[in-house]
Amino acid sequence: MNTPSARSIYVARSLPVAIDALNECGAAGAPFAGGTWIMRSPIRHEPHKPHYVAIGRIAELTAIRIDADVVEIGAAVTHAALAAALADLPEFNVLAMAAGRSANPAIRAMATVGGNLSTSGFAAADCVPALLCLEAEVEISSRGDQTRIGLERFLQIRPTLEPGRLLTRIILPRRGRKTAHARLPLRKSGDYPAAIVSLAVSFDAAARVQAARIAVGSVEPVARRWERLEAALVGRPLDPAQAAEAAVELANEFSGRDSVELPAWYRVSVLPSLVRRAAVAALDAKMES
Ligand SMILES: Cc1cc2nc3c(=O)[nH]c(=O)nc-3n(C[C@H](O)[C@H](O)[C@H](O)COP(=O)(O)OP(=O)(O)OC[C@H]3O[C@@H](n4cnc5c(N)ncnc54)[C@H](O)[C@@H]3O)c2cc1C
Incomplete structure (x- = not known):
């Protein structure tokens, strides 16, 4: 690839070519996937990279x-x-x-x-x-x-x-479990979510939770698992109200993030209701045969 000296978007057609192009650009370049985050760089007062390597036309990706x-x-x-x-x-x-x-x-x-x-x-x-x-x-x-x-x-x-x-x-x-995603948009559908709860549970023969994985997004700068709540659900049937009560008890482990749109405490305060919603949606989901 001849990396132009000015700004460029190079459309790579194969993975090796994309990786070569990214290496050639070094710190002056970055992958360009959907561009939906990159296009909003000026709003975040972040400079664009001089060079982008578009990866959306690579068949295996x-x-x-x-x-x-x-x-x-x-x-x-x-x-x-x-x-x-x-x-x-x-x-x-x-x-x-x-x-x-x-x-x-x-x-x-x-x-x-x-x-x-x-x-x-x-x-x-x-x-x-x-x-x-x-x-x-x-x-x-x-x-x-x-x-x-x-x-x-x-x-x-x-x-x-x-x-x-x-x-x-x-x-x-693939593990044959019930899963659901609950999000609370800031104001209306299409907005960034104030908080997100994702849930995956598997059950034993007596319909008790055998294993649970719960992750929280948007409340802190990086999404992470809520391991104490996972442990609280194991060994009993999945009850949305009980799960929400456990979430109230354990929510103080999240410090939340302040932003121009929302205070940190609000993001944490909506977690129990999102846990309940995720549990209801997971129970409604069909199991694979
Ligand atoms: C108004 C608006 C609202 C949105 N709301 C939501 C929302 O609520 N929830 C949501 O999930 N998404 C939302 N999105 C979409 C969000 O921008 C994308 O989900 C994602 O963050 C960026 O994906 P992209 O493919 O557009 O990446 P790009 O903008 O192309 O790239 C983003 C960053 O990732 C790097 N990158 C991209 N692909 C790779 C790769 N394969 N390997 C290494 N680095 C890579 C790029 O170099 C760049 O730094 C919203 C977008 C807009 C514009």
């Missing part, structure tokens, strides 16, 4: 593979395509809801799941808590190397990801 024991999602799959592909897989309701209810239809047709996970400054990303519940691993590709790490680890190293490294795939184990 726009594919979704659904196997009996694993689902693999290319990083450049859009929110709309992801929601459509998972529509008939109840165990992935949490991710279909996250991808299918974020922003608005025009944005969902552009925004990618890889962009959602890679955007360090975006606390309200819907797919992050959903994928934390689903025990997601991510594949990071660089020149001559591909590494697979857990999503929680990726979120830790994300701010310091070196130029030339690309999130290429998301890998999800």
Whole structure:
């Protein structure tokens, strides 16, 4: 690739070419996926990078593979395509809801799941808590190397990801559980969520919760699991009212984030009702046969 000296967007047609181009640009370049976060850089008073490498035309990054024991999602799959592909897989309701209810239809047709996970400054990303519940691993590709790490680890190293490294795939184990995603938009549907609760539960033969994963988004700068609430749900039937009561008891572990739109305390205060909503939606979800 001949990197122009002025500003550029280079459309890569294959993964090796994209990685070469990103290496050539170094710190002056970055991947361009859906562009829905990058396009709003001026609003956030952030400078654009001089060079972008567009990854949306790379076939392997726009594919979704659904196997009996694993689902693999290319990083450049859009929110709309992801929601459509998972529509008939109840165990992935949490991710279909996250991808299918974020922003608005025009944005969902552009925004990618890889962009959602890679955007360090975006606390309200819907797919992050959903994928934390689903025990997601991510594949990071660089020149001559591909590494697979857990999503929680990726979120830790994300701010310091070196130029030339690309999130290429998301890998999800299939576990036959009930899942749901509850979000409270700031004012109306299409707004950023004030808070998000994603939930995934599996049951034993007596319909008691065997394992639970709950993740909270938008309340703190980075989404994270709510492990004490997970532990509180295990060993008993999933009761939305009881789950909400436990959430009231345990909500003080979140400090919340202040923003121009909302005070921190408000984001924390809505968590119990979102837990209840997520539990109701999960119980309503069909189990896969
Ligand atoms: C008004 C508005 C409201 C929105 N509301 C929501 C919402 O409520 N919930 C929600 O989840 N989303 C929402 N979005 C969409 C949100 O911007 C995207 O979900 C996501 O954060 C960015 O995805 P993108 O594909 O557009 O990434 P881009 O804008 O292309 O890139 C974002 C960042 O990630 C980097 N990047 C992108 N892909 C990769 C990759 N594969 N590997 C490494 N780095 C990469 C880029 O270099 C850049 O730094 C909204 C967007 C808008 C404009």
